[in-house]
Amino acid sequence: MSHLVTIDNVDMRYGGAAGTLAVSGLTMKVGKGEFAAVVGPSGCGKSTLMKLVTGLHIPQSGVVIVADKQVTKPVSIVGMAFQNPTMLPWRTTLDNILLPLEIVERHRHRLRANKKEYVEKAEHLLETVGLKGFGSKFPWQLSGGMQQRANLCRALIHEPELLMLDEPFGALDAFTREELWCVIRDLHAAQGVTIVLVTHDLREATFLADRIFVMSARPGKVLKEHTVPFARPRDLEVMYEKAFNDMVHELHGEIASARVVA
Amino acid sequence: MSVVTGNTAASATPAKSLAQRINWVKLAPWLYTIGLFVLWELLVIVLQTPPTILPAPSRVFQAIVQYWSPIWKNSLQTLYTTTVGFAIAVVAGLAIGLFIGWSKAIYAGLYPLMIGFNAIPKVALVPILVIWFGIGAVPAILTAFLISFFPIVVNVATGLATIEPETEDVLRALGAKKLDIMLKVGIPRSMPYFFGSLKVAITLAFVGSVVSETVASNYGLGNMMSSAQSQFNVPLVFAGLLMLAVEGIAMYALMAWIERRMTGWAHRSTMSQ
Ligand SMILES: Nc1ncnc2c1ncn2[C@@H]1O[C@H](COP(=O)(O)OP(=O)(O)OP(=O)(O)O)[C@@H](O)[C@H]1O
Ligand SMILES: [Mg+2]
Numbered sequence: 001m002s003h004l005v006t007i008d009n010v011d012m013r014y015g016g017a018a019g020t021l022a023v024s025g026l027t028m029k030v031g032k033g034e035f036a037a038v039v040g041p042s043g044c045g046k047s048t049l050m051k052l053v054t055g056l057h058i059p060q061s062g063v064v065i066v067a068d069k070q071v072t073k074p075v076s077i078v079g080m081a082f083q084n085p086t087m088l089p090w091r092t093t094l095d096n097i098l099l100p101l102e103i104v105e106r107h108r109h110r111l112r113a114n115k116k117e118y119v120e121k122a123e124h125l126l127e128t129v130g131l132k133g134f135g136s137k138f139p140w141q142l143s144g145g146m147q148q149r150a151n152l153c154r155a156l157i158h159e160p161e162l163l164m165l166d167e168p169f170g171a172l173d174a175f176t177r178e179e180l181w182c183v184i185r186d187l188h189a190a191q192g193v194t195i196v197l198v199t200h201d202l203r204e205a206t207f208l209a210d211r212i213f214v215m216s217a218r219p220g221k222v223l224k225e226h227t228v229p230f231a232r233p234r235d236l237e238v239m240y241e242k243a244f245n246d247m248v249h250e251l252h253g254e255i256a257s258a259r260v261v262a
Numbered sequence: 263m264s265v266v267t268g269n270t271a272a273s274a275t276p277a278k279s280l281a282q283r284i285n286w287v288k289l290a291p292w293l294y295t296i297g298l299f300v301l302w303e304l305l306v307i308v309l310q311t312p313p314t315i316l317p318a319p320s321r322v323f324q325a326i327v328q329y330w331s332p333i334w335k336n337s338l339q340t341l342y343t344t345t346v347g348f349a350i351a352v353v354a355g356l357a358i359g360l361f362i363g364w365s366k367a368i369y370a371g372l373y374p375l376m377i378g379f380n381a382i383p384k385v386a387l388v389p390i391l392v393i394w395f396g397i398g399a400v401p402a403i404l405t406a407f408l409i410s411f412f413p414i415v416v417n418v419a420t421g422l423a424t425i426e427p428e429t430e431d432v433l434r435a436l437g438a439k440k441l442d443i444m445l446k447v448g449i450p451r452s453m454p455y456f457f458g459s460l461k462v463a464i465t466l467a468f469v470g471s472v473v474s475e476t477v478a479s480n481y482g483l484g485n486m487m488s489s490a491q492s493q494f495n496v497p498l499v500f501a502g503l504l505m506l507a508v509e510g511i512a513m514y515a516l517m518a519w520i521e522r523r524m525t526g527w528a529h530r531s532t533m534s535q
Contacts, residue, residue, distance in 0.1 A: 099433075103433060
């Protein structure tokens with residue numbers, strides 16, 4: 001399998017030579033079309049990892065390669081979604097979702113002439129996440145869960161090859177969260193997009209991912225890599241199987257001891 | 263309060279239903295204004311202050327009627343210098359605010375300078391403006407401009423400087439340039455700050471133009487009041503003050519209206535949270 005993302009022995013320090021060493025000796029590979037999850041103690045450098053892959057930060061040593069190119073500036077083949085939906089309140093939900101198209105080089109020149117086609121695509125995405133008919137509403141007229149759904153649409157509108165999700169479901173209630181897990185699962189199955197998900201929720205990681213990377217405490221590196229054995233498509237019921245719970249338990253133990261070491 | 267309504271209800275039942283139909287909140291500004299004038303009138307009557315010290319409102323209104331033609335001309339003149347100065351302040355303030363908010367380095371470098379400049383009393387600049395431009399409308403316009411552009415600059419720059427880092431990350435990851443981020447996020451985001459600052463700026467602009475007219479002009483309410491004062495025509499001085507207050511309130515209301523029209527989303531979005 002070819003790798004879409006390769007991180008090789010990366011060190012990243014914030015704030016100059018005497019600053020915080022966020023990650024050190026970080027190495028991981030994510031295959032094309034794969035669903036990877038990253039778990040680890042708080043402050044271990046997971047968000048830093050996301051920023052390294054998207055080119056928002058450039059490491060002081062080591063290399064990050066995305067789609068066969070070394071990352072030296074932001075790579076526009078990615079879509080990003082954070083825990084905070086960051087919708088722009090002066091734009092309707094639909095216009096918020098179309099925002100990436102006004103930025104990404106490939107689309108921005110086509111946008112005006114092909115507006116209708118793009119709007120249809122956005123509305124189709126809204127329907128996929130269960131927000132049909134909400135495009136004309138402003139973000140502040142939507143609930144937190146609905147905003148997070150719209151946020152996913154925005155991350156997907158420019159058909160990124162790589163979707164980077166940083167605790168996107170952290171602030172949601174359990175039921176909405178499970179619903180959105182299914183949305184993400186189906187998107188991944190239908191579009192073949194590569195996904196890297198950072199999460200604190202071990203059940204979420206186990207339910208969604210093909211592979212789970214466990215990180216050490218700061219400075220973060222990959223301690224262990226798990227392959228999730230459950231067959232796809234996975235049903236929410238899988239979470240009540242013994243093998244599933246054993247895996248969550250094992251992950252929990254690893255993170256707990258990683259925290260103690262720190 | 264409850265005692266008062268209880269009394270009126272006991273004495274006159276039909277009046278109560280009328281009192282209920284009136285929107286007291288809407289009416290309150292008018293009632294308070296009238297109340298102030300009545301109080302002032304009574305104070306003058308009781309203390310028997312001579313009109314050369316504190317004229318009664320009735321005397322001031324009389325002066326307004328008597329001198330209507332010069333008052334009207336000078337009010338228009340002051341309104342003109344104020345709005346021109348304010349308009350320049352809006353354009354320049356927006357431009358400088360965007361420039362300062364553009365980058366952290368510019369912000370850090372220029373901000374102390376701006377603070378220092380703002381600390382200078384603008385009255386002190388009027389003589390310099392007179393040396394440069396002579397007396398008349400130009401120093402008044404420039405003083406109005408100088409005094410009112412600072413809050414606009416600060417507000418616009420603040421709006422730009424406080425973009426959520428996550429929003430910026432999402433856009434930068436897509437390959438957005440600084441200009442894209444400014445156009446798509448920074449500028450729309452700073453608009454509520456900008457329109458909010460207009461209310462402060464317009465009242466300051468009146469201060470600037472009147473100060474300048476008082477010391478260095480042959481027109482305008484400031485000049486009218488200072489010459490009335492030298493002739494001990496105190497009711498006319500108060501008439502000028504009243505006209506200033508009316509103009510100030512009118513322009514403030516206009517700015518508040520524009521603010522609501524242009525950036526309604528900002529109010530509704532914070533209200534919904
Ligand atoms: N902009 C920054 N400047 C300086 N230090 C930073 C910055 N961002 C992160 N750090 C430091 O780098 C370390 C890793 O931060 P990071 O945000 O990657 O952690 P995280 O794993 O995402 O944590 P969490 O699980 O709480 O989100 C932290 O110790 C943090 O203090
Ligand atoms: Mg984080």
